[in-house]
Amino acid sequence: MFTSPFQDYVIDAAQRTVLFWDVMRARGNQYVEHTAQDAPHVLSYDFEPVMAGTDLPSPVNYGLVRIEPPKGVKVDEAKRPFVIIDPRAGHGPGIGGFKADSEIGVAMNAGHPCYFVGFLPDPVPGQTIEDIMKAEVAFIEKVAELHPDASGKPTIVGNCQAGWAAMMLASYRPDLCGPIIVAGSPLSYWAGVHGKNPMRYTGGLLGGTWLTALTGDLGAGKFDGAWLVSNFEGMNPANTHWSKKYNVYKNVDTESERFLGFEKWWSGHILLNAEEMQWIVDNLFVGNRLPTAEVETTDGVRLDFRNIRSPIICFCSHGDDITPPQQALGWILDLYADVQDIRACGQTIVYAVHPSVGHLGIFVSGGVAKKEHREFASNIDLIDCLPPGLYEAVLTEKTEDTPDADLVATDYIARFETRTLEDIRALGTNSEEDERRFATAARVSDVNKGLYQTFAQPWVKTLITEEQADLMMKIHPARLEYTMFSDKNPVMGVVKSMAKIVRSNRKPVERDNPFLVAQEQMSDMIIRSLDNYRDMRDNAIEALFLSIYANPLLQATVGLSADEKPPRARPGRSPEHIELVKRKVEDLKARISHGGVREACIRAMIYIGQPDSAADERRFEFIRSLRKGVPGELEAFKLTVREQFFMLLIDESAAIAALPDLLKGHADEIEQGIAFVRQVASTGGEPSDAVKERLSEIEKVFNTALCTKR
Known part of the structure; x- marks a missing residue:
C-alpha cells in the first residue's frame, strides 16, 4: 500500500510519542523503587561490606565496601588497593562503579584490589563534615590494615565534591594515603575567567549563605539534595529542558536503556544535615577558605594542602562548566609562589586537562575511563615515584612504530612533563580586582547570615514542623517529575497499554524523510534559542556581580580598605x-x-x-x-x-x-x-x-x- 512521506512521519511520530511516555513511566517506576531501598546505589559490581560509619564513635551515614572482581578479572593482593569515594552532592552513591568502563573497572583490570566509600540517603542526626572526614580516615586505615604487604599505600580517588573531602583527609593525616586522584573537583572556588564559569557568582548575587540556612530550616534541620541537582540542571537549560528528553524521543527504540541507567543515579536525591551544607557553603563555595589553609578542625589541626605528602593528580576539563580547570587547579596558585616552593614542601602535583568532556563525563564517560583513568591506574606507581614538582600528564596513542611499545600494556604512552606555575596561570586567573570582589561577597555573606540567624531563624524554626518539611520535600519539582509519571498516576496505565500495542506494530520512518529532517531542524532551533538565553543570562549574572561588588562604598562597609592588597593573602610558611x-x-x-x-x-x-x-x-x-x-x-x-x-x-x-x-x-x-x-x-x-x-x-x-x- 502506497503511503506518503507525511503519513509515514505522522505514524512514526505518534508511535514515538507513546513510547517516549512509556519510557517516562518506566523512569518514574524506577525512581519509586530505587528510593524505597534502605541503601540505594547504582554500583554495577557485587561487593562485601567491610566497615560501617554508623559504628564509629562519631557515627556517620557512610560505609566502606570491598568490590568483588567480575568473572575473568583477577586482582593482585600485592598491588596497592584503590579506594573510590563518591560525591555526596545531591545524588546517591555508585557513579564511580556505574559500569564496566569506570574508575572501579579500570583499577581492577589493572590488577588492583578495589574499595568503595558510599553513603545512605539520610544523614545521622548531628553528623558533621569533620565527622565524615574522620570516618574516611578510619576507612583508609582499615584498607591499609587489610593489605599489609601491598606495594604502596592505598590510592584515593575523589570525584567532584569527594575530591575536596579526599584532600582534607590527606591534609589531616598525611601519613595515611598513597596517590590522590581528584576528578572534576572544585578546590579554588572563586577562580575562573570572564565570560565563563557563571556558577561562581551565584552565591554573591543571592546575598551569600543565608539562603542555605533558610533552606535547612525549612527542611527541619535537613538540606534537600534535590536543590543541588536543580542548580546543576539550571546551568544548561537546553540539555535539561529539551536535548536530554528529545534524544530519547528521537531514538526511542535504542536509547531507553542508556537513559534509564543514568536517570537511576541522577534521580537518587539524598539529604544532608543543615549544618553540613552550611559548613560547605561557608568554608568552600562562598568563603573559599580551604585552598588557603584557613580551615581548622575541632582538635586543632589546620587543613593545609601543603602538608600532603602523597602525589596529587588533578583531572579536569575545558568542557566542564561546573568545575572548570581554573577551579580545579587554582589552589596551586593560592598556595605556592613557584615550583621551587612546591619542591620545598616535598610535593608532587600532576594535572591533566581534557579538551572537551563535560563535568559528569570526567567520572562517568566510558571513553574517559578507557583512556585517562586507565592510564592513571596503570601508572600509579610511576606517579608515586616522581620527584617533587609540577607535572602535566601527556597521553600519546600507541602505534606500531612506537619504540619499546611492548613495555606498555595499554593503548597510550604516558609521559609526565614538567611544568611551571605560568602554565597554570595561562589557563586563566582572577585579577586582584576580581579577588577583592569575591572577598567582598564573602564578607557580605557573613553579615547577611548573621542577620538571618539573629532575627529570622528562631521564628522559622518555630513555625516549621517535620511533617511540613517532609511534604515540601515530596512536592519538590525535581521529585514530582518522576513520581507523577510513575504507575502511581492511574493515567499512565493507559500509556502502558498503548505502548504494548505500538511495539507490536512499530513502523519507524526512514532517516531521510523530509518531515523528520524538519523535526531535526526545529530541534536545533530550540537548542540554539535556549543556548542564547543561557548566554544572555550568564552574561547578565556576571555583569551584575562585578558591578555590585566592585563598589568602593560596599567594600569599605564590610571592612576591605583600599590599600589591603591582596584581599586574600597567600598563607605563609611557619x-x-x-x-x-x-x-x-x-x-x-x-x-x-x-x-x-x-x-x-x-x-x-x-x-x-x-x-x-x-x-x-x-x-x-x-x-x-x-x-x-x-x-x-x-x-x-x-x-x-x-x-x-x-x-x-x-x-x-x-x-x-x-x-x-x-x-x-x-x-x-x-x-x-x-x-x-x-x-x-x-x-x-x-x-x-x-x-x-x-x-x-x-x-x-x-x-x-x-x-x-x-
Missing part, C-alpha cells in the same frame, strides 16, 4: 617549616658522597634525563621489570629517587663530582650499572643530543672509576 627545610638541606649536603652503585645509578639517571623534562612510563616499566618481586622495592626506589633528586637540585656540580666516591669498592657492579643507565636512557626512542651529551659525561665518570680499580 618558622618551624623553614628551619626543617634548612636542616634537610644541610643533611643532604653532608650525605652527598654517601651511598653505593644503586644511588650512583639513580643519580645518574635523573641527571641524564633532566634535559627531557619528562618521565616516560616505558623507562619506569623497564626499571621495574628488572626489580620485580623484590620486597619493598617500590618504596625504597621512591625514597632514593627523591633523595638523589634533591641532591642534584641543591648542588648539581657537587652531586656529579661525588659519583666516584659512591662507586668506590664496587668494581664488580660498575659495568653492570653503566649498562643499566645506558639502557634506561635509550628506552622509549632515540635520546636527544642533550641527553647523549650527559650520558657521555656519566660514562666517563663510571669508566674512570672502573679503570682506577683495575
Whole structure:
C-alpha cells in the first residue's frame, strides 16, 4: 500500500510519542523503587561490606565496601588497593562503579584490589563534615590494615565534591594515603575567567549563605539534595529542558536503556544535615577558605594542602562548566609562589586537562575511563615515584612504530612533563580586582547570615514542623517529575497499554524523510534559542556581580580598605617549616658522597634525563621489570629517587663530582650499572643530543672509576 512521506512521519511520530511516555513511566517506576531501598546505589559490581560509619564513635551515614572482581578479572593482593569515594552532592552513591568502563573497572583490570566509600540517603542526626572526614580516615586505615604487604599505600580517588573531602583527609593525616586522584573537583572556588564559569557568582548575587540556612530550616534541620541537582540542571537549560528528553524521543527504540541507567543515579536525591551544607557553603563555595589553609578542625589541626605528602593528580576539563580547570587547579596558585616552593614542601602535583568532556563525563564517560583513568591506574606507581614538582600528564596513542611499545600494556604512552606555575596561570586567573570582589561577597555573606540567624531563624524554626518539611520535600519539582509519571498516576496505565500495542506494530520512518529532517531542524532551533538565553543570562549574572561588588562604598562597609592588597593573602610558611627545610638541606649536603652503585645509578639517571623534562612510563616499566618481586622495592626506589633528586637540585656540580666516591669498592657492579643507565636512557626512542651529551659525561665518570680499580 502506497503511503506518503507525511503519513509515514505522522505514524512514526505518534508511535514515538507513546513510547517516549512509556519510557517516562518506566523512569518514574524506577525512581519509586530505587528510593524505597534502605541503601540505594547504582554500583554495577557485587561487593562485601567491610566497615560501617554508623559504628564509629562519631557515627556517620557512610560505609566502606570491598568490590568483588567480575568473572575473568583477577586482582593482585600485592598491588596497592584503590579506594573510590563518591560525591555526596545531591545524588546517591555508585557513579564511580556505574559500569564496566569506570574508575572501579579500570583499577581492577589493572590488577588492583578495589574499595568503595558510599553513603545512605539520610544523614545521622548531628553528623558533621569533620565527622565524615574522620570516618574516611578510619576507612583508609582499615584498607591499609587489610593489605599489609601491598606495594604502596592505598590510592584515593575523589570525584567532584569527594575530591575536596579526599584532600582534607590527606591534609589531616598525611601519613595515611598513597596517590590522590581528584576528578572534576572544585578546590579554588572563586577562580575562573570572564565570560565563563557563571556558577561562581551565584552565591554573591543571592546575598551569600543565608539562603542555605533558610533552606535547612525549612527542611527541619535537613538540606534537600534535590536543590543541588536543580542548580546543576539550571546551568544548561537546553540539555535539561529539551536535548536530554528529545534524544530519547528521537531514538526511542535504542536509547531507553542508556537513559534509564543514568536517570537511576541522577534521580537518587539524598539529604544532608543543615549544618553540613552550611559548613560547605561557608568554608568552600562562598568563603573559599580551604585552598588557603584557613580551615581548622575541632582538635586543632589546620587543613593545609601543603602538608600532603602523597602525589596529587588533578583531572579536569575545558568542557566542564561546573568545575572548570581554573577551579580545579587554582589552589596551586593560592598556595605556592613557584615550583621551587612546591619542591620545598616535598610535593608532587600532576594535572591533566581534557579538551572537551563535560563535568559528569570526567567520572562517568566510558571513553574517559578507557583512556585517562586507565592510564592513571596503570601508572600509579610511576606517579608515586616522581620527584617533587609540577607535572602535566601527556597521553600519546600507541602505534606500531612506537619504540619499546611492548613495555606498555595499554593503548597510550604516558609521559609526565614538567611544568611551571605560568602554565597554570595561562589557563586563566582572577585579577586582584576580581579577588577583592569575591572577598567582598564573602564578607557580605557573613553579615547577611548573621542577620538571618539573629532575627529570622528562631521564628522559622518555630513555625516549621517535620511533617511540613517532609511534604515540601515530596512536592519538590525535581521529585514530582518522576513520581507523577510513575504507575502511581492511574493515567499512565493507559500509556502502558498503548505502548504494548505500538511495539507490536512499530513502523519507524526512514532517516531521510523530509518531515523528520524538519523535526531535526526545529530541534536545533530550540537548542540554539535556549543556548542564547543561557548566554544572555550568564552574561547578565556576571555583569551584575562585578558591578555590585566592585563598589568602593560596599567594600569599605564590610571592612576591605583600599590599600589591603591582596584581599586574600597567600598563607605563609611557619618558622618551624623553614628551619626543617634548612636542616634537610644541610643533611643532604653532608650525605652527598654517601651511598653505593644503586644511588650512583639513580643519580645518574635523573641527571641524564633532566634535559627531557619528562618521565616516560616505558623507562619506569623497564626499571621495574628488572626489580620485580623484590620486597619493598617500590618504596625504597621512591625514597632514593627523591633523595638523589634533591641532591642534584641543591648542588648539581657537587652531586656529579661525588659519583666516584659512591662507586668506590664496587668494581664488580660498575659495568653492570653503566649498562643499566645506558639502557634506561635509550628506552622509549632515540635520546636527544642533550641527553647523549650527559650520558657521555656519566660514562666517563663510571669508566674512570672502573679503570682506577683495575
